[in-house]
C-alpha cells in the first residue's frame with residue numbers, strides 16, 4: 001500500500017475543516033493509499049507559490065523522508081504552478097483533492113461510457129498543467145542552466161525542442177478530448193432515445209441521488225428484493241466512497257399497477273471537480289429528467305446537513321433543482337431506537353435500507369407523489385365515443401375492461417382531469433372524503 005502525507009490549510013477558521021480532512025483520508029483509502037501523517041496549517045490567506053508557508057514546506061519535506069511517503073496530498077485545490085513548485089521542493093508527486101477523486105473514478109469506472117467520461121475529465125485536468133510544464137522548461141532553458149535536465153548547455157535549441165514536444169502533446173490531448181466528447185455525444189443520444197422510449201411507456205421515473213456512501217445502492221437493492229424478487233439485477237453496494245459510477249435503471253412493480261422506474265447513480269461529494277460533473281453529465285442526466293428525486297441521506301453522519309447542502313448545490317448545477325424531492329434519512333438504525341422507526345415527517349422519512357425498515361412506507365410516499373392526483377374510476381362509455389376509450393387506454397392505468405351490451409365498461413386509475421372530463425360516464429369513483437383530504441395533505 002502506498003503511503004501519503006495529507007496536508008490541509010484551514011483558511012479563516014473554517015468549522016468543517018476537521019471533517020474535510022477526515023473525508024480526504026477516506027478518499028485516499030478508496031485509492032488504496034494510507035495516510036501516514038496529517039499536516040495542517042491555519043492561514044488567513046494562502047501562499048501564492050506553495051499554498052502553505054515555506055516553513056511548512058520544510059516540515060512536510062522532513063516528514064516525507066522520515067516516514068518514507070510516496071506522495072503528498074492536499075485537501076485544497078492547487079493551481080498548476082503551486083503543484084509544480086511543491087513537487088520540485090518535495091521531490092515526490094503532489095496531488096490535490098481533485099486529483100484523488102479523478103484517480104478513484106479512473107480505477108473504478110467499468111462501463112464504456114464511464115471510462116470515456118473519466119478519460120475526458122483527466123485530460124482536461126492535465127491540460128493546463130502541461131502548459132505549466134512548458135513554462136518551467138522555457139525558464140530552465142533561458143536561465144543560468146543549473147537544472148538537472150538532459151544535455152546541459154543546450155540553451156535555445158533545447159528549449160525549442162522541449163516546447164515543440166509539449167506543444168505536440170498539448171495538441172494530441174486536445175484532439176483526444178474532442179474525440180472523446182464526440183463519442184460521448186453519440187452515447188448521450190442513445191441514452192436520450194432510450195429515455196424517450198421509457199417516457200412513451202408512461203412509466204414515471206424516480207432517481208436516487210445524494211452524497212457518496214449514503215446507501216443509494218443498498219436502497220435500490222432492497223426495493224428490487226421486495227418488489228421484484230430479483231437478485232440478478234442487483235447493483236454493487238459497498239462501504240467505500242464512489243462504489244457506483246454508472247447509472248442503472250430498473251422497473252419496480254409493486255403489483256398494484258402503479259409501476260415506476262428507479263435509477264441508481266454516482267454519488268456527490270464536497271468539491272466534486274467541475275470537470276467531472278461536466279463529464280458525468282450524461283450519466284447524471286437520468287437524475288435531471290426524473291419525475292421525482294429520492295435524496296438519500298446518511299442520517300447517522302454528524303455532517304449530514306452539510307452533505308444535504310452539497311447535494312442541493314450539485315443538483316442545482318445539473319439543473320435538477322426544481323424536481324420534486326423526498327428526503328430519505330437512511331441509516332437511522334444507527335442513531336434511533338428501532339421502536340421509533342420508520343418515522344414520516346412530511347416529505348422526510350427516517351428508515352434503514354440495510355435492515356429493511358420503512359420500505360413499505362417509503363413506497364407509499366413515492367406513489368403518492370407520483371400518482372397522487374390519480375383516482376380510481378369506473379366508466380361505462382357508449383360505443384359511439386371510441387375516442388374516450390382510446391384516450392383512457394393511453395393516459396390511464398386500465399385495471400379492467402369489458403365490452404357490455406350498452407358500452408365499454410372500463411375501470412381505471414386516471415388523472416383528476418380525466419375523471420372530470422368523463423364524469424358523465426362515471427359508474428363509480430374513489431372520491432371519498434379520505435382520499436380527498438389525503439390529496440390536499442400532499
Ligand SMILES: Nc1nc2c(ncn2[C@@H]2O[C@H](COP(=O)(O)OP(=O)(O)OP(=O)(O)O)[C@@H](O)[C@H]2O)c(=O)[nH]1
Pocket residue numbers: 211212213214215216217218219236237238239240241242243244245265266267268330331332333334351352353354355
Ligand atoms: N447501518 C446501516 N448501514 C447502511 C444502511 N444503508 C446502507 N448502509 C451501508 O452503507 C454503505 C454504503 O452503501 P451503498 O449503498 O454502497 O452507498 P451508495 O450511496 O450507493 O454509495 P456510492 O455508490 O459510493 O455513492 C454499505 O456498507 C452499506 O451496507 C442502513 O440503513 N444502515
Ligand SMILES: [Mg+2]
Pocket residue numbers: 216217218236237243244265
Ligand atoms: Mg452506490
